[in-house]
Amino acid sequence: LGNGSAFRRCLHNPRRVTIISTVRGRRPHYTKVSAELEGKIFCPFCPGNEKHTPPATLVLAKSSESKYCFLREERSGEIGDWIVRVFPNKYPALIPKANSDLTYGYHEVLVETRIHNEEEYLKDPENIYFALKTLKERIKRILEDPRIKHVIVIKNKGAKAGASITHPHLQIFANTFVPPEIEEEIYGFKRYYEENGKCPLCYLISTHKELVFYTNESFASLVAYAPRVPYETYIVPLKHTFNFLSMGDVEILSLSRALSKTMLSLRRVLGDFDYNFWFHMVYDSSLKFYHWHIEVLPLTTTWGGYEKGSGVYIIDRFPESAASELRKAISSGT
Numbered sequence: 001l002g003n004g005s006a007f008r009r010c011l012h013n014p015r016r017v018t019i020i021s022t023v024r025g026r027r028p029h030y031t032k033v034s035a036e037l038e039g040k041i042f043c044p045f046c047p048g049n050e051k052h053t054p055p056a057t058l059v060l061a062k063s064s065e066s067k068y069c070f071l072r073e074e075r076s077g078e079i080g081d082w083i084v085r086v087f088p089n090k091y092p093a094l095i096p097k098a099n100s101d102l103t104y105g106y107h108e109v110l111v112e113t114r115i116h117n118e119e120e121y122l123k124d125p126e127n128i129y130f131a132l133k134t135l136k137e138r139i140k141r142i143l144e145d146p147r148i149k150h151v152i153v154i155k156n157k158g159a160k161a162g163a164s165i166t167h168p169h170l171q172i173f174a175n176t177f178v179p180p181e182i183e184e185e186i187y188g189f190k191r192y193y194e195e196n197g198k199c200p201l202c203y204l205i206s207t208h209k210e211l212v213f214y215t216n217e218s219f220a221s222l223v224a225y226a227p228r229v230p231y232e233t234y235i236v237p238l239k240h241t242f243n244f245l246s247m248g249d250v251e252i253l254s255l256s257r258a259l260s261k262t263m264l265s266l267r268r269v270l271g272d273f274d275y276n277f278w279f280h281m282v283y284d285s286s287l288k289f290y291h292w293h294i295e296v297l298p299l300t301t302t303w304g305g306y307e308k309g310s311g312v313y314i315i316d317r318f319p320e321s322a323a324s325e326l327r328k329a330i331s332s333g334t
C-alpha cells in the first residue's frame with residue numbers, strides 16, 4: 001500500500017472525503033515549522049510569572065507526601081507550588097457575563113505543567129496524567145452550570161496552529177450549544193450504526209490493524225482512515241464510551257501513556273512539528289452510539305482552495321504507510 005491512489009470517506013463524518021494520490025509526488029517537506037526562540041521570550045505560563053495571568057479557577061497542588069488537592073485562587077500567584085493551573089483566557093471568545101445566550105460560556109487556559117519545554121514534558125507520562133486529571137475535574141465543575149451544553153478541549157502548538165506561547169497548555173471552550181462539527185459527527189456515528197450495525201471507531205481499531213500503531217490496556221492510536229493531512233492521528237479508548245468523565249486514575253494513566261507515545265513518535269517522524277488537537281466528546285448520555293476520541297492534526301502541509309472550498313482533501317501518503325513509520329518510531333525507542 002505504498003503507491004497508487006484511493007478515494008475514502010471518513011466513516012464517522014461522511015462530509016469529509018480524502019483522495020490519496022502518491023503519484024503526485026509532492027514536496028518531501030515534512031520538516032520543522034516551529035522555529036523556537038527558547039530562552040529568549042518571556043513566558044507568562046512559567047512558574048513565577050503567575051501574576052501575568054488571571055487568578056486560577058482550579059489548581060492541582062500537593063497537599064502532603066503522596067496526596068493531591070484541587071484549590072482555587074483569589075489572587076493570581078496565591079498558590080505558588082501548583083502542578084497544573086487553570087484560569088480564564090485573557091482575551092476570551094466566550095464569557096460568563098455575556099448578554100446573549102450564544103456567546104455565554106467559559107474560555108479557559110490549562111497550563112499542563114511547570115515544564116516549559118514540550119518534549120521534556122511529554123517524556124514523563126506522569127506529567128500528562130496530572131494535566132488530564134485536572135482537565136477532567138474542571139470540565140465536571142463547568143458542567144454544573146446548567147446553561148452549558150458542551151465543552152471542547154483543544155491544543156494549538158506552534159505558529160501554524162495559531163499559538164503564540166510554546167509552554168504546554170490546553171484551551172477549554174464551554175458553550176450553550178453543541179458545535180456544528182460535533183453535530184456532524186453525532187449524525188455520522190448514528191448513520192453508520194444504522195447502516196452497518198456497529199460503531200465506526202470500534203470497527204477501525206478491531207479490524208484495520210494496519211492503521212493502528214500503538215495500543216495499551218485501554219487506548220489505541222491509529223492514523224485516520226481518511227486523513228485530511230498526512231499523519232492525521234486518532235487516540236481512541238478501547239472501551240466504547242461517549243466521554244472521559246467516568247475514567248478512573250488507571251485509565252487516565254493509560255491515556256497519558258498513549259498521548260506520550262503518540263506525540264513523541266510523531267515528533268520523531270516529523271521533527272518539532274506544529275499541530276492542533278482536540279478532544280471530541282459528548283455529554284448527553286442518550287448518545288450511546290458516539291465514541292469519544294482525540295484527533296491530532298499535524299500542520300506540515302497547507303490546504304489549498306480545493307481542500308477548503310470542496311471538503312475534499314488530497315494527500316500524498318497512504319495512512320497505512322504512515323502508521324508503519326510511526327510503529328517503527330515507537331519500537332526504536334521514543
Ligand SMILES: [Zn+2]
Nearest residue numbers: 043046116167
Ligand atoms: Zn514557560
Ligand SMILES: [Zn+2]
Nearest residue numbers: 199202240291
Ligand atoms: Zn465504538
Ligand SMILES: [Zn+2]
Nearest residue numbers: 185280293295
Ligand atoms: Zn472527531
